[in-house]
Amino acid sequence: MSVVKNWDILSPNYLPDILPHRESQTQEIANNLSPASKGRKPQNTFIFGAPGIGKTASVNYVFREFEEYSGIKTIYINCWDFNTPTGVLTEIVNRLGLLGTIVQRRGWAKDEIMQRFNEAMNKIGKAVIVCLDEVDQLVYKDQSVLYDLLRMNAKNPLGLVFISNDAHVFAKLEPRILSSLNVEEIEFKPYTIEEMKDILQERARNGLRSFENGVVMLAANHAVQKGGDVRVGIQTLMKAATVAEEEGTDKLKVEHVKQVLSSVGKAKPEILKEKINDTEKIIMQLFDENKQMKSTELYDSYRSMVKEPISDRAFRDCISHLEQLKLIHINKKTVDGNTRIISKA
């Protein structure tokens, strides 16, 4: 008999039936948005807090309830996947489902998509709530879509939920967008060790057949020590379960968890590295060799590594993107001219 009852439950993408210790936050999100079900304007909401503490899960939890019980159409978008104005708008229009084939092809101008969007909003016959998760990606690249969404005036209400790790992300908004942004903020605080234990206990109970006392405590401790990301705890359970399965035992033991602890670290940099472009990957590779470099040296090293280097300007955009992701640090002081010291974060 195998240790694992259900691998899906041990995956970080799984959305559990209940979210222990996020009851008040999910309630607040639902309260803000539910006027939409009666045709009234919902309260736009901004959720912020550290990585891996249930922000995305909470919104998707509320969205699932809305889809089932309230007749509200919900659209969840991760701005890592759609980080341009036309990308976001096309995705929304496609998900509204009314224009499917029309917006399939690439190359629509923003105005045209906005027009389709308006038509779709007027036709759909119910309120729509859009969540823009990791909204920093839009604020950083091209904010204009936020303006369009905030100023949208259709027959059916449109509600917006924004999520970011950065509490101050909107400080970077242009004034005209900021003045249309009337959001209620909900701060997600990190879980305490007890809360982390409850969450992992529930996950283990549903995902595993049998586990020793102490397994959950150890995984919870590890997750809190590595910065409080629940994914670290879940990944610890999953890796330990893999070891137990290979061994052919039918119970997950503290021993198995101990074996994998050192291999499960902070989730964040790994996740981020999948999302950076090729130039940015090369830059990060260069920092594996030298912890610190002058910006001019960095560009020269980069140029010597690739056949068709991107422009100096585009390169600087990559550098600021990496800084924004907190993968590198740019020294405020210049050394000569525009040259700055850049180091690995």
Ligand SMILES: Nc1ncnc2c1ncn2[C@@H]1O[C@H](COP(=O)(O)OP(=O)(O)O)[C@@H](O)[C@H]1O
């Ligand atoms: N209160 C909770 N109960 C159950 N699972 C949770 C809870 N909070 C977080 N998780 C799980 O932890 C993982 C990370 O949560 P997520 O919502 O993606 O974090 P965030 O969006 O804050 O970075 C997900 O697998 C999620 O299911």
Ligand SMILES: [Mg+2]
């Ligand atoms: Mg998230």
